[in-house]
Every structure is written in C-alpha cells, then in structure tokens.
Amino acid sequence: MPRTHAFDEERIERLARRRAGAKMGWFIHALVYVCVNAGLALITWQTGWTWHLYPLAGWGLGLAIHGLAVWLGGGGIGLYEHLLQAERNKLSRTRRS
Template sequence: MAENEKNYDLAKERVEKKMGFMIHCGIYVVVNAGLIALNLTRSPDRYWFIWPLLGWGIGVVIHAIKVFGPARSASLKEKMIEKEQSKLNQ
C-alpha cells in the first residue's frame, strides 16, 4: 500500500510540474504576442520586442529542461536520500 501511495505522490508531482510548464508556455505566448503587436503598431521602426522574447525564452527553455530533462525521474536530493537509506539498511 505504501508503494502505491509513493507512486501516486510521484505521479501527482510530475503532472503538477508539467502543468506548471504548460501554463508558463501559454502565458509566454500570450504576453509576447501582445508585446510584438504593441511594438509593431507603436514603433515599427525599432524591434525592441526581441529582447523580452529572448530573455523570457531562456527561462522557458530552462523550465523545460527541469521538467522534461534527464534529471526528471528523481531529484538529486531524492537520489542522495535513497543512497543513504541503502547504506543504513546494510
């Protein structure tokens, strides 16, 4: 029973992280579309929208790596805890 609860909690945590990333992407698209529209209607001779687009884009990429990257299965802290537990169980 405890293993099922642990798996449920892990699955719930992963889903929450993925949903957080999707929300982040949605807000990124909406806000930056607005900035692009604002830039092109108010000052079409200077493309300043590229700077917030790139800056925030870096944050979105980092968020994606944290959610979908190789370390997604278990955090470093969880791995260290499991290692210590295995030492104690010997």
C-alpha cells in the same frame, strides 16, 4: 506483504502527482509566455521598434531551461529524490556512530 504494496502504490501516486504538477506548471508558463510576447509583438508592430525581441529571447531562455528541468529531469524529482536519499544516508550513519 500487502502493507508494502500499499506503501509502493502511495509513493507512486505521490510521485505521479508531483510530476504532473511540474508539467502543468510548464504548460502554464509557456501559455503566459506566448500571450505576453504576442501582446508585446503587437505593440512593437504598431510602433515599428524591435525592442520586444529582448524579453522574447530572455524569457524564452528561461522557459527552455524550465522545460529541460521538467521534461528531461523528471520535474526536479530525480534531484530531489537523490538529495533526500543522501540526507537519509547521512542521518543513518550519524545515528549508528
């Protein structure tokens, strides 16, 4: 029984690290988004044009999708685990045939 417990703890640790890494990646993405778009806004404020709204909106959409995948989807871990289990099932069926 202790062997199984150690395996579960290792799996939980690996999953926690993966999720934390995905969330950290989103925070870095958001920080770069804010810094770059603040710089673009400053440049456009100087020139009087509003062209910075296009990258702001496009990149903002990408950041929002990234955030949904990380915060609601478990960092893509749920999908990954699902695909991994499906492949395991396929391989075990093939092996039994």
